Amino acid sequence: MAEPGPTSIDIIEKVTAFQGYFRIDRCYTLRHGRFDGGWTKPMTREVFERGHAAALLPYDPDLGLFVLCQQFRVGAYAGNMDPWQVELVAGIIEPGETPEGVAKREAMEEAGLEVRELIPIAHYLVSPGGTSESLALYLGRVSAKGAGGIFGLASENEYIRVFTVTELELRKMLDEGRMMNAQILIAAQWFFLNRDKIIKGWLSGPNY
Numbered sequence: 713m714a715e716p717g718p719t720s721i722d723i724i725e726k727v728t729a730f731q732g733y734f735r736i737d738r739c740y741t742l743r744h745g746r747f748d749g750g751w752t753k754p755m756t757r758e759v760f761e762r763g764h765a766a767a768l769l770p771y772d773p774d775l776g777l778f779v780l781c782q783q784f785r786v787g788a789y790a791g792n793m794d795p796w797q798v799e800l801v802a803g804i805i806e807p808g809e810t811p812e813g814v815a816k817r818e819a820m821e822e823a824g825l826e827v828r829e830l831i832p833i834a835h836y837l838v839s840p841g842g843t844s845e846s847l848a849l850y851l852g853r854v855s856a857k858g859a860g861g862i863f864g865l866a867s868e869n870e871y872i873r874v875f876t877v878t879e880l881e882l883r884k885m886l887d888e889g890r891m892m893n894a895q896i897l898i899a900a901q902w903f904f905l906n907r908d909k910i911i912k913g914w915l916s917g918p919n920y
Contacts, residue, residue: 720744720745720751721743721744722743722744735760736759736760736761737758737761742754742755742757743755759843759844760843760845761845762804762843762844763804763805764804764811764845764847765803765805765814765846765847766803766805766812766815766818766847766848766849766850767799767801767847767848767850767895767899768800768802768818768827768849768850769800769801769849769851769852769899769903770801770823770825770854770859771851771852771853771854771856771903772853772854772855772856772857772859773910774855774915775856775857777859777877777878778856778877778878778882779823779825779854779859779860779874779876780798780799780800780874780896781798781799781800781801781823781863782796782797783796783864783872783873784796784797784871788892788893793892797892797893798885798890798892799895800849800895801819801822801823802818802822803815803818803821811835811848811850812830812848815830815848816830816852819852821865822863822864824861824874825852825854825855825859826855827853827854828852828853828854828855829914830850830851830852830853831850831851831852831910832849832850833850833851833902834898834902835847835848838894847894847895849898849902851899851902851910856876859874859875860874861874879907882900883904885900886901886904
């Protein structure tokens with residue numbers, strides 16, 4: 713075999729260790745090229761195959777309100793963190809769906825919101841050390857008038873509390889470290905970095 717470059721990867725064997733609602737792939741005898749030359753020693757790694765997802769931070773520029781979700785998350789519970797996570801609207805991208813379509817569908821299913829416009833925020837790997845899952849993240853323009861209540865699909869054991877917060881309240885949550893998951897942290901930080909041009913664009917655009 714030719715001398716590897718620093719980005720070379722050699723997987724000799726790969727098997728599925730578990731197949732259920734999610735999948736875990738175990739890669740045996742995985743090695744990769746080193747930045748200082750040659751190969752690493754063989755290593756064993758597991759990859760959690762969860763699929764890919766889309767998430768949306770719903771925002772009403774007219775009222776200055778965000779619409780957030782709160783629901784039970786077993787991973788947070790297992791990690792000794794608050795299991796009642798405050799999050800964004802989000803869902804798994806099924807075969808044949810687009811990230812934009814999922815964001816709009818989940819906004820209706822999880823919060824009863826119709827999305828008028830989407831602005832891409834980021835597309836990032838959720839935890840590249842152990843899963844292939846990526847998240848397409850958006851800011852969505854909605855009407856927050858009357859927003860709130862309990863939503864979700866009972867068939868999927870979803871009982872989601874939907875509520876609104878002002879810009880000041882969201883910023884306070886961010887500054888006080890009360891956001892505990894990456895999707896809402898990234899979306900909130902991005903919003904406040906780009907707030908002025910978002911507001912100017914939406915309140916002066918043709919859809920206003």
